[in-house]
Amino acid sequence: MNFFDNRDRLGNLLLLTFSIVYLRYIFDIPLDSSTQDEVFTARTLPLGLAVLAIICSFFQLLSPPKDQPKVSALFANLQWKSMFLLTILMLAYSLFFSFLGFAIATFLFLTIGFAILGERRLWLGLSVAGGLVLFLWVVLTQLLDLYLDNGTLSRLLFGDAL
């Protein structure tokens, strides 16, 4: 595995993998019977790009490695746990946004986000989150006249009155 313990090689491996998968799915692009024989179809550009990308990343992958810090050493000193938790939090925000609505989802997102990054003063987290939600709600819905979903939960609890 030492072969890929290099930033350039690992990056190029990722690009090569993506390009091969992309190339595979080019052949699933449907072609209209009337355009099949044309010089330029829906597959032409993707095919050209995939071939170029594969050549480019393959060439770099086989080039002599540069003297770089090892990926394992570089990645070892990073705060993966916080980033992982924040990523899960963002995914949860996107999944539950329609159910909870803008106000509740955002309030929870910010409060939990502050806590993940080590903000222990609960009153501060709650007041910043609450203040920001209120401020944005007023600006977006009242000043800019944008629609913000109140969420299924609010509709279940309060009906369409909100």
Place this chain on the structure above:
Amino acid sequence: MIEGILAGLYTAFTPTNLMMVFIGCFAGTFIGMLPGLGPVSAIALMIPITYGFDPASGMILMAGVYYGAVFGGSTSAILINAPGVSGAVATAFDGYPMAQRGQAGKALATAAYSSFAGGTVGAVLLLLAVPILADVSLSFQSSDYFALMLFGCTAIAAFSGKGQVLKAISMTLLGLMLATLGEDPSGMQRFTFGVPDLYDGISFLLLSMATFAMAEALLMVLRGDSKKSQQTSDDLSVDKLGSMKLTKEEVKDIAPVVGRSSIVGFFVGILPGAGATIASFLSYGLERNMAPRDKQRDFGKGSIRGLAAPETSNNAASTGSFVPLLTLGIPGSATTAVMLGALLSYGVQPGPRLYIDHPTVFWSVIISMYVGNMILLVLNLPLIPYISKLLDIPRKILVPIILFLSLIGVYLVSFNTVDLTMMVIFGVVAVVFRLLDFPLAPLLLGFILGGMMEDNLRRALLIWDDSWAFLWQRPITATIVSLSLLTIAVPAVSSLLQKRRARVTGKVIDVTSE
């Protein structure tokens, strides 16, 4: 043209638009000060807010944000040696030493005056160059546009850092590949896997927010910056800034530097892919070489010339980068790529017809750039000690807010939560590529140019009866394609030659040591 300028002046000076420039400069300065968040993130964050605006006001706000962010980047470079944007790295070389010896106020004033001068010269050159170039480009055909977009893609790769050329090409290709997702111009579904949310492809806003604003915030978390306290309060107190006045001798000293750097910056800025960073380093190097020997020694130790050169140049380059965008509809940098996306979303097609079809948008944006420079000088400079207090917000509070603003920014445009999920995935992938030192600006540029490139290529083939001969038979196309090949070939060949020379030298040393 005069009518257009007058209409632009009228639009730019309406109270609403003046307010837009002011808000833009103010918000841009604040965002640009935050290390990692540059003009691209600042503009991307503004796009959802400007969706309901008319195109002129939206673009004016964004132009203000752009200048504000560049200025903010320089401010943090001078005060805390943390350039907010790469274009301000050279500013820190002499700006920070000046601040350390108690001349922070003078350094900030020099940066502001130099930026203003660079912006002014840039705006005048833009005013002169754009109509001429736009007239010339009216004779361009689809094949020429295809070639120009190819040139844009190769140029950004060629101007990326040493050893980054191939990586930048790979990332441009990745951007071009991502642009093919969704319905193609003939109505065929590509890579949608039957998922209706993918039929329209990926939105540029989603990708730019994920790769810049969100990725930067996540990188702050990964590197542990979110747990560090800010170092601004002590450094930025009003008392510690010192005088903001320049002496007559200092003004005389920097005047020729500012003149030269403005012109260098503007022309470097025009080149697709070059931008403010290269312009600032080029001017810094040029001025160091041209300075008298006694002044040369001061470079890197707090030289006022060393500060004025990159500051003038990066602002002039920012203005210059609007030339390809406004005349050809081709963005030369990630920032102008985001602006191009914004213009398209307003239903405005940038290019040679912009100043004929939408003269108000065209001229008001150019005039607002100048107004933006004035606002930065007159209002932002005195406010710096106070604006910088906002940076006392701890990162552990700031990071979740940036993440939230990125997410809600994308949601407010599409009202589709699937976009948010996609954005998180792209954000994480962008973080991985950033950690592996792969540049993301070429990805965004490739993505933005991809759709237009394919459209123009199809049209060119249609005009030329399915023949690729336009690539060598049409002079303009052939010239631009040759230039594109040269921009890629020259750095690659010179790098190979350097390696060979190093190998030969190594062998000679080996032989002599034996």
